[in-house]
Amino acid sequence: MPEAENVQTSSASPVLDYNSIKEMHPDDIVLYQVGDFFEIYGEDAKQAASLLDMNLTTRNIPGAGRVEMCGLPSHNLEMYVEKLRDKYDVTIAEASDFRGERHIYTLRSVDHEAAIDVQETEFGADGSNVFHDPAADVTQPTVQERLEHYRPVVMAAVSEDTAYRNACGHSDWENAEIECNAAVRRAILGSKDMELIRLFSDMPEFRSRLHREVFERTYERLHDLLRPLSQDDIDDALRAWNGNIGSKHAVVRYMQQHGREKETAAWLAHEYGGKEGNNLFIVRAGSPETAELTWSKVQRRIAQLIREDQFLTEQEKDVLEHNPDYRLLDRLRADCEYFLGAGNRAEKHLWAGSVYAQIVKMRELYDALPQKPEWLTKEAIDDYADRMAPQYQVVVYHHFENGFDEKLDYQTLEEAEKAAQGYVDGTMESDGFAYDGAAIYDLRENRYLSIFGNYPDEKAQAQVEGREPPTVLEQEATVSIVHDSLAPPYKSGDTVYLDGKPFEITEVGLFDVHLRDPSQAYPIFRVESKERLPALLRRDERNAHLFTPEAPAREQPQPVTKPAAFYPAEK
Numbered sequence: 001m002p003e004a005e006n007v008q009t010s011s012a013s014p015v016l017d018y019n020s021i022k023e024m025h026p027d028d029i030v031l032y033q034v035g036d037f038f039e040i041y042g043e044d045a046k047q048a049a050s051l052l053d054m055n056l057t058t059r060n061i062p063g064a065g066r067v068e069m070c071g072l073p074s075h076n077l078e079m080y081v082e083k084l085r086d087k088y089d090v091t092i093a094e095a096s097d098f099r100g101e102r103h104i105y106t107l108r109s110v111d112h113e114a115a116i117d118v119q120e121t122e123f124g125a126d127g128s129n130v131f132h133d134p135a136a137d138v139t140q141p142t143v144q145e146r147l148e149h150y151r152p153v154v155m156a157a158v159s160e161d162t163a164y165r166n167a168c169g170h171s172d173w174e175n176a177e178i179e180c181n182a183a184v185r186r187a188i189l190g191s192k193d194m195e196l197i198r199l200f201s202d203m204p205e206f207r208s209r210l211h212r213e214v215f216e217r218t219y220e221r222l223h224d225l226l227r228p229l230s231q232d233d234i235d236d237a238l239r240a241w242n243g244n245i246g247s248k249h250a251v252v253r254y255m256q257q258h259g260r261e262k263e264t265a266a267w268l269a270h271e272y273g274g275k276e277g278n279n280l281f282i283v284r285a286g287s288p289e290t291a292e293l294t295w296s297k298v299q300r301r302i303a304q305l306i307r308e309d310q311f312l313t314e315q316e317k318d319v320l321e322h323n324p325d326y327r328l329l330d331r332l333r334a335d336c337e338y339f340l341g342a343g344n345r346a347e348k349h350l351w352a353g354s355v356y357a358q359i360v361k362m363r364e365l366y367d368a369l370p371q372k373p374e375w376l377t378k379e380a381i382d383d384y385a386d387r388m389a390p391q392y393q394v395v396v397y398h399h400f401e402n403g404f405d406e407k408l409d410y411q412t413l414e415e416a417e418k419a420a421q422g423y424v425d426g427t428m429e430s431d432g433f434a435y436d437g438a439a440i441y442d443l444r445e446n447r448y449l450s451i452f453g454n455y456p457d458e459k460a461q462a463q464v465e466g467r468e469p470p471t472v473l474e475q476e477a478t479v480s481i482v483h484d485s486l487a488p489p490y491k492s493g494d495t496v497y498l499d500g501k502p503f504e505i506t507e508v509g510l511f512d513v514h515l516r517d518p519s520q521a522y523p524i525f526r527v528e529s530k531e532r533l534p535a536l537l538r539r540d541e542r543n544a545h546l547f548t549p550e551a552p553a554r555e556q557p558q559p560v561t562k563p564a565a566f567y568p569a570e571k
Helices: 014-024 042-052 074-084 110-123 143-159 162-170 173-191 194-202 204-226 231-240 245-258 264-272 295-307 314-322 324-340 355-368 378-388 413-425 458-465 533-537 541-546
Strands: 004-008 029-034 037-041 057-061 065-073 090-094 101-107 280-283 290-293 392-398 403-410 437-442 447-453 495-498 501-508 512-516 525-529
Touching (some): 029 042, 037 042, 042 065, 042 074, 074 173, 143 204, 162 173, 231 295, 245 295, 245 324, 264 295, 324 355, 413 437, 413 447, 447 458, 495 533
Parallel strands (some): 029 090
Antiparallel strands (some): 004 101, 090 101, 392 403, 392 437, 512 525
């Protein structure tokens, strides 16, 4: 029969309650819970103190006077109880619940249990070996069967026990085992299952095996789950990166070139998919433990892993080493990201030397790859082309040289301002030609930003000064422009053919014509004089459309009317 009971108690005096329990268990050491301690009073206290090598103290109890006592901390109860059981039966009175009841149960001494085992072996636990009861022929569950039935229930409760979880995550093996034993006891008493309590109290083999098996089957799992993150855990998370092998290859390429630069931390945050201001949190699946790393720390650790050849797996290395086109495309993509970020739109950071050549090469490589990478699409390349396109255009003016004329586009405002001033100062043209004025136009915002020298465009002046531009009627002026039949048959932007190759006309000056070979990855320019160029053009029949039969008589120039200003944004 289970030696466990619920007893209604009074809070008037612990000693009085203790004495009433002692009367029911006169030969046992009685442990009476008060808060976080189990207290022992009177003669029991003297016997326990002697056996446990503890110091006795006294406590003043109203109505009972000063009483000798000693106290056992509840978190080490299991250890003390096992020591007391070497000599005494132990009765434990746990703290009252919300109904005012204490849960009381008895654990027999080691010798007492052994004597009971001998008696049960000889006569049977119920005397059935002496007085045969046919009903006793029913086969009783074995210890193993009882363990299989109750162990999952106890393990589930123990796995949620706070003290045991803390010990598994932050203490050594021995302390964790002690806490596991205490957690098992708490789980069994908390179950209110009288059969389980009886088995745990009266069957030593069941109790010892339950302790051992619950600990063996929960400790490793809880330890791995709850222990603090190690450097190996952090390195594994960094090696996993964001799950994109292409992004990981980009990190390796980028770090090889910019690993020591301060801006690399921001690039890594962006490449991972986050923001530099948001730290990287490393977690272990199912674990509450986390590690927080700034992107500067991430940068330093990844650099070290790459130096030690521990960042890429062998399979990832094979992909990177055996496909040069894949590797180059990865490098070009990383360059684009750097150009748009920490590179401050400087084309010197691009592998191809210019935005145009970079995008052309990326499209060429992407189209040639038999298996397209997951980390790049045609749409992404188009997006790079749009985002990397120059933002600032320089427009120049001269009162007799073509009026208003668009010049080159520039990535940064600083470059555009330097060029605009150079056109006015005469340092941009090879012949030293100086324009009357120049302006900088923002191609994204569609407005003028600044003017240099004499630039007679009312709309540009209004935008720079921050006022409303004049209406079309206000700014329209009659300007006499002479259509000269002797003007060259070509203009900036035309494609012509020289020496069997196409060239794009980039600039028509007073004396020279500037041409660019578009087939070259790096810009290659050619300059021909206006006098010599027509003869060269006539050598290729593909230029025939540029030359029309001369008119028998030259007409007199006729004046026409057009707006005084030309606005690039309105083309």
